[in-house]
Amino acid sequence: MTDQPPASNHASDHEAAEPRRSSSAPPQLRSAISRALSRRKAELQSQTSPEQMPSDPAVEPSDVAEPIAPNPMRQERYRVAASRAISRQRPSSEAQQPANSPTSRGRDRTRTRLRPPTLPNQPLPKLPAEQPVRRELPPAVVAALQPESLPAPEIQRPPLWVAFVAGLGWTAMLVWIFFGGLSPQSGLWVRTLFGMASLGLGLTTWLPIQWALRLPALTWRGTVGWAIIFWVLAFVPAPTTTIAAGLPDLPIYLLFLSGVFLASNALVLPLVYVWGIRRYHNRAQRFDVRRSHRQAAEAGIFCSLCVLLAAMNIFEPVTVLLLIAILVLSEMVILSLQAK
Numbered sequence: 001m002t003d004q005p006p007a008s009n010h011a012s013d014h015e016a017a018e019p020r021r022s023s024s025a026p027p028q029l030r031s032a033i034s035r036a037l038s039r040r041k042a043e044l045q046s047q048t049s050p051e052q053m054p055s056d057p058a059v060e061p062s063d064v065a066e067p068i069a070p071n072p073m074r075q076e077r078y079r080v081a082a083s084r085a086i087s088r089q090r091p092s093s094e095a096q097q098p099a100n101s102p103t104s105r106g107r108d109r110t111r112t113r114l115r116p117p118t119l120p121n122q123p124l125p126k127l128p129a130e131q132p133v134r135r136e137l138p139p140a141v142v143a144a145l146q147p148e149s150l151p152a153p154e155i156q157r158p159p160l161w162v163a164f165v166a167g168l169g170w171t172a173m174l175v176w177i178f179f180g181g182l183s184p185q186s187g188l189w190v191r192t193l194f195g196m197a198s199l200g201l202g203l204t205t206w207l208p209i210q211w212a213l214r215l216p217a218l219t220w221r222g223t224v225g226w227a228i229i230f231w232v233l234a235f236v237p238a239p240t241t242t243i244a245a246g247l248p249d250l251p252i253y254l255l256f257l258s259g260v261f262l263a264s265n266a267l268v269l270p271l272v273y274v275w276g277i278r279r280y281h282n283r284a285q286r287f288d289v290r291r292s293h294r295q296a297a298e299a300g301i302f303c304s305l306c307v308l309l310a311a312m313n314i315f316e317p318v319t320v321l322l323l324i325a326i327l328v329l330s331e332m333v334i335l336s337l338q339a340k
Helices: 004-024 027-047 072-089 102-107 139-144 160-179 188-213 218-235 250-279 289-311 317-339
Strands: none
Touching (some): 250 289, 289 317
């Protein structure tokens, strides 16, 4: 009988250690362990007599460790899962709630989205055929941006009698220069008559072409350039030295080179402009006056350089080919830059 109290004390120590080890277990396991321990303790108390039980205040039923409160994050997960399961079991009438409500933000992915009703096919309103021209654009830009289907402006042809009169005037001028006996010793009235004839011939020739093709600065270039050439050929004595010798023949060379530049420019400008109208298909490129003036200026430079090379006694086919290659390459570079 004396050996039983130590056994009971050992059992109580073992029971006190069991709740401490089970503190990290889940709540259900802890409650089951606590119930088993309470039943075990009741059985031990029923086997031992009340007289032999030591009065140990440390061993009491209240010493069993209470279960720790569950993790709040885990409870929140359980609550969300339960709410989703309940929402799936609701009828379809309750499931059709607005998507922007705070209670349905977590359940939008599981719901079937309803498509908006399709609108009936309505014909689009027809725009007017003639749109008003924007006022902020100048007329030249608006004309350049018009579609290519529009007809090109017609070239106004001068009357045939104007061409006949111009042809007669050129023939008479050449005959007068080479067979009229003009020289540096000619009188004042001959020089005045020659100047008036050159002016009238230039206006008769270049003014109708400028009016027909709408090319600015064509009349004065052709008139002044060819008048200078005719005047030098008729009244200026031929130079006796090359241009590299300098004075006194240098001003004559410069005057004649300027006349050659203006005359060749006026002669090539209408040809280049008409070629551009036939060559290009875009409206802005077909009627590009700046391109025509640039190409005509290049032709004038070429003719002037050829005359300069002849005056320096180095006029050869190789130098002419080099000049042509330089001018053609420069024009190609300019056209490529404009295309970008």
